[in-house]
Amino acid sequence: KEAETQQKLANVVILATGGTIAGAGASAANSATYQAAKLGVDKLIAGVPELADLANVRGEQVMQIASESISNDDLLKLGKRVAELAESKDVDGIVITHGTDTLEETAYFLNLVEKTDKPIVVVGSMRPGTAMSADGMLNLYNAVAVASDKQSRGKGVLVTMNDEIQSGRDVSKSVNIKTEAFKSAWGPMGMVVEGKSYWFRLPAKRHTVNSEFDIKQISSLPQVDIAYGYGNVTDTAYKALAQNGAKALIHAGTGNGSVSSRVVPALQELRKNGVQIIRSSHVNQGGFVLRNAEQPDDKNDWVVAHDLNPQKARILAMVAMTRTQDSKELQRIFWEY
């Protein structure tokens, strides 16, 4: 009988990378003061015995770090392992446990480069497992539920936090401390409650199997950096980043991705020297940067990131620039993904 149910259940692999979901604090009252990336994947799985009702689950520790320290090499390592597993006939879905600080970057990266329609679900927690009202157990349970659900196929990389199913492209960490930290300007795709998913919408942008990018063809990512716009800003950071080898600069601009008159000449000069300039917005609730609004992008040969926040724009620029150095192609890619 047991063997029969095992055969019916989906096979889900949990790839653990660290973060607060694997964190531990000194006391149950420590919901914000703790060390991330302490618990191994086997302990995470053992902490939620109910996972066995949802799927045949096995774990792999890919790395053990807080997500603010994730590098491009880490992204490539994780992305390649996901692709290998997705190709395996014995794997129906993949869950990635991850710190929340850069979870939105990793989820978007995988959404762009994984050529599979099998569910890939990225999950984290806002409180360590040692804290009162820890959110990691339920988030992980929901992630495995979504990863083992056939309905999750072909919907791009997903993020399950706080009972919501979000698109890995759209979702962003919008508040810290609170467990309702992950929001998307376009709303969640669905809900996951008591191990069952309820779907309401689909992503309109290209992803996974419909993406022109493939992790198997990417061996390194170009350096793309972000500089922040604010009152009284100077061009120092932009110039320094370019001098240090940035192939593209994401302008985390004010409002409409506007650029201070003190910075414009430096960005025009950098573009002439081959650096791509990509205007995004650092507004909190979702930017919307349009070409030639605020700045003459056609004349300057700059690119706009449209609704992508600066950190997501960095991910797309890196992936795109593994294939093209042409600013018009880059702009096409920013409209389509």
Ligand SMILES: NC(=O)C[C@H](N)C(=O)O
């Ligand atoms: N809640 C978290 O996971 C935060 C942690 N600094 C991380 O990103 O790894």
